[in-house]
Amino acid sequence: MSQQSVNTACVHAGTLVDERTKGVNTPIYTSTSFAYLDLEEAVYPRYFNVPNTLALNSKISMLEHGEAGLVFSSGMAAISSTLLAFLKNGDHAVFQKGLYGGTFVMVTRELNKYGIDYDITPDNDISSFEKLIKSNTKIIFIETPSNPLLSIVDITIVSELAKSRGLISVIDNTFASPVNQNPIDLGIDIVLHSATKYLGGHSDICAGAAISTKKYIKNIRTTALSLGGSLNAQTCYLLERSIKTLGIRVERQNQNAQKVAEFLKSHPGTEQVYYPGLRDHPGHVIAARQMSGFGGMLSFELLFADPVKFQKKLKLIRPSVSLGGVDTIICSPVMTSHRHLSKEEMEKEGIRNNLLRLSVGIEDVKDIIEDLEQAF
Ligand SMILES: Cc1ncc(COP(=O)(O)O)c(C=O)c1O
Structure with a gap:
């Protein structure tokens, strides 16, 4: 199928039409046992080849402008399967x-x-990536915008560096979603997602995805078959349905987050606001070039208020883990997404106790701002 524009792909790409009824939605195939005689490869959920998985693979690859896609049972399953597919003993x-x-x-x-x-780069400068490349380096892995500090890496420069040194470039594109950023168009080899976030969008699905060339997806699948991180048919269907509204959800989240970021920026109770849509964000110019929207995620540091008390005062915004859903939620990264880092690692990563991460939903933005205002 030729490349569809984003909202059309969200609704239609990959849909498996039931020839008997011509229903508009992909039917859910619940079997885990399928006929195998006369087939080149047996159909089995953990082989990533049941009909609902194939429909979704096709939808996500279309959304990320890749040749092929693979959906997983979590974002970490996509990340670990991809890394272990290309890295072996002795590699870097x-x-x-x-x-x-x-x-x-x-x-x-x-x-x-x-x-x-x-090795982990000390900063996001391209020279820092370059300095760390060794003769046994196989992969460069980036995450932009990053979680939780929304730092921005120049995707084109990283993918050019990887190509010039014969390395595979991998990006975690979760924060941007395929609506705001399509890294394959910028030369990246493999795009990964925690589909638990924007792709799912309603805080009720745990899933992951990898999108790349047919060749690389074949390699990832070979390793993934052994690691076993496939997604069940019901959740595949729910994710396929959720993606139908991805474009309009993210568009609204972009608009809301920009307004919330501007509000927080001008508030005397914040020390720092991290949002690539703000002009003084260090990655703003690069983000404006490589993203079509700045996303629904932002973080801020409180100047005076206690972060736990601040979260408890919120009435509409829920203090809860994860991100990317239609509900606005807030969390303290030191207590949630980064709690397994040591104090030193946290310090090195620049994650402080007074940092709060906000996942902006699709509510009326005045209500989100009013809630934050009263919590200050
Ligand atoms: C940027 C990013 N990548 C990957 C993951 C892992 O995804 P999952 O929790 O679906 O395994 C997360 C989860 O929060 C995330 O925020």
């Missing part, structure tokens, strides 16, 4: 500073067990 990978806490923990606590070496 370069990771950007400012990764989501779960990815940071996976990299720093698991990779060495497999004899895989890594």
Whole structure:
């Protein structure tokens, strides 16, 4: 199928039409046991090839402008399966500073067990990535905008560097969503998502995704078959349905987050606001070039208020984990996404106790701002 524009792809891409009824939605195939005689490959959920998985693979690859896609049972399943598909004993990978806490923990606590070496950049400067490349480096991994400090990396420059050195470039595109950023168009080899966030969008699905060339997705699938992070048919369907509204949800979240960021920026109770849509954000110019919207995520540091008390005072905004849903939620990264980092690691990553991360939903923005105002 030729490339569809984003909202059309959200609604239609990948839909598996039931020839008997011609219903508009993909039917849910609940079987885990399928006929196998005369087939080249058996159909089985953990083989990532049941009809609902295939429909969704096709939808997400269309959304991210890739040749192929693969959906997983979580974002971490997509990340770990991808890393282990391309890295082996003796290899090295370069990771950007400012990764989501779960990815940071996976990299720093698991990779060495497999004899895989890594380095994390001290900052987001391209020269820092370049300096860390060794003769055995295989992968450069970035996350932009990053969780939770919304730091921005120049995707085109990183993908050019990777290409020039024969490395595979990987991006976690969760915060941007495919609506705001399509890294494959900027030269990235593999795009990953926690589909638990914007793709799911209603805080009721745990899923992940990888999008790339047919060749790379085949490699990832081969490893993923053994690791076992496939997604069940019902959740595939729910995710497929959720993505139908992804475009309009994210558009609204972009608008709301910009207004909330501007409000927080002008409020005397904040020390710092991190949102790439603000002109004084260090990555604003790059973000404006590589993103079509600045996203629904922002973080801020409180100047006086106690972060726990501040969250407890909120009436509409729920203090809760995860992000990307239609409900506005807030969390303290030191208590949630980054709680497994040591004090030193937290300090190095620039994550402070007074930092709060806000996932802006689709409510009327005046109500979100009013709630924050009264909590100050
Ligand atoms: C940027 C980012 N990547 C990956 C993940 C991991 O996703 P999951 O929780 O679906 O495994 C998260 C989860 O918060 C995230 O924020």
